[in-house]
Amino acid sequence: MSAATHDRELREIIDGLQQPEKMISPKYFYDERGSQLFDQITTLPEYYQTVTELDIMRENIAEITALIGPRASLIEYGSGSSLKTRVLLEHLVDLAVYVPVDISEDHLLASAQQIRSELPDLEVLPVVADFTKQFALPDPTVMPLHNIVYFPGSTIGNFTDDDARALLRVIHHEAGASGAMLIGVDLQKDPAIIERAYNDSSGITAKFNLNMLRHLNREYGSDFDLKSWSHNARYNETEGRIEMRLISSAMQTVNIGQEAVVFNKGEAILTEYSHKYSLSGFATMAEQAGFEVAQVWTDPGKLFSVQYCIRS
Ligand code: SAH
Numbered sequence: 110m111s112a113a114t115h116d117r118e119l120r121e122i123i124d125g126l127q128q129p130e131k132m133i134s135p136k137y138f139y140d141e142r143g144s145q146l147f148d149q150i151t152t153l154p155e156y157y158q159t160v161t162e163l164d165i166m167r168e169n170i171a172e173i174t175a176l177i178g179p180r181a182s183l184i185e186y187g188s189g190s191s192l193k194t195r196v197l198l199e200h201l202v203d204l205a206v207y208v209p210v211d212i213s214e215d216h217l218l219a220s221a222q223q224i225r226s227e228l229p230d231l232e233v234l235p236v237v238a239d240f241t242k243q244f245a246l247p248d249p250t251v252m253p254l255h256n257i258v259y260f261p262g263s264t265i266g267n268f269t270d271d272d273a274r275a276l277l278r279v280i281h282h283e284a285g286a287s288g289a290m291l292i293g294v295d296l297q298k299d300p301a302i303i304e305r306a307y308n309d310s311s312g313i314t315a316k317f318n319l320n321m322l323r324h325l326n327r328e329y330g331s332d333f334d335l336k337s338w339s340h341n342a343r344y345n346e347t348e349g350r351i352e353m354r355l356i357s358s359a360m361q362t363v364n365i366g367q368e369a370v371v372f373n374k375g376e377a378i379l380t381e382y383s384h385k386y387s388l389s390g391f392a393t394m395a396e397q398a399g400f401e402v403a404q405v406w407t408d409p410g411k412l413f414s415v416q417y418c419i420r421s
């Protein structure tokens with residue numbers, strides 16, 4: 110990471126901790142350990158999202174590949190271990206290039222290397238970037254016919270509605286006139302099912318949440334004492350979202366950069382929103398970003414959806 114990026118991120122973290130409700134962006138979950146913990150979350154029985162999205166992809170892959178067509182450039186936002194992408198990579202016809210984009214550098218590069226070894230004929234051009242900031246896309250060897258932006262996992266739900274719309278507008282631009290977006294969108298359902306997914310019985314989500322503080326201590330020199338924080342995740346029915354927080358078990362001062370941040374006993378840091386959408390709610394948001402939802406696939410229980418969006 111460049112010194113300028115490091116300084117900008119440190120400023121961003123401090124700004125968040127100086128808000129009336131203290132908060133840190135969920136992008137800081139993802140150092141190497143955070144990415145590994147996320148991979149563990151995807152295998153938990155309570156975390157219905159990954160297995161359901163994978164099933165939807167497998168079930169509908171013929172229709173999905175027909176819509177995408179040949180010689181596409183597949184650009185994936187927040188690719189992680191590219192688990193669901195493999196279904197696409199194995200079925201898309203004459204794919205021009207695969208461009209996984211992720212902030213978690215080591216994890217991204219290792220995943221890209223793994224895909225190259227599995228599919229030696231495919232050009233894989235990973236981009237280490239924060240996709241909420243401007244970043245350059247690499248030039249592929251084979252000229253693609255169009256761009257498909259793949260955004261699985263319902264990572265869109267980790268943004269506020271305003272930020273999600275802004276990101277969808279960037280994706281709209283990235284996809285270009287002949288392109289499209291294939292996106293995973295988690296759906297509203299019984300709140301008990303949702304809350305269980307973020308309060309798993311093995312405590313992996315708690316470790317994932319707390320790991321953010323370990324990441325900040327290592328990368329940005331803060332001195333959070335991990336023992337005095339605990340995981341909290343609850344569903345806000347009014348807003349239709351999980352809100353994940355870290356709760357301070359004591360009054361304490363945390364030093365970060367040149368700042369000292371005071372926490373009261375019981376005070377929280379908001380670390381993540383995870384919005385759950387209605388189909389109509391997501392369609393409206395996509396429309397506001399210039400997209401029309403052309404096709405929606407869901408599972409029989411209507412837990413999750415995969416949506417193909419074109420320019421409206
Ligand atoms: N797409 C995968 C992983 C989802 S986890 C799946 O569906 O299972 C979210 C991923 O997005 C992580 O790999 C994380 O490192 C990445 N990520 C989160 N915020 C990001 C940002 N602002 N810029 C780039 N990558 C980001």
Ligand code: AVI
Nearest residue numbers: 150262263264267307314383
């Ligand atoms: C990446 N993102 C969509 C996950 C989610 O469900 O919001 C991150 C996560 N947080 C807790 N568990 C998983």
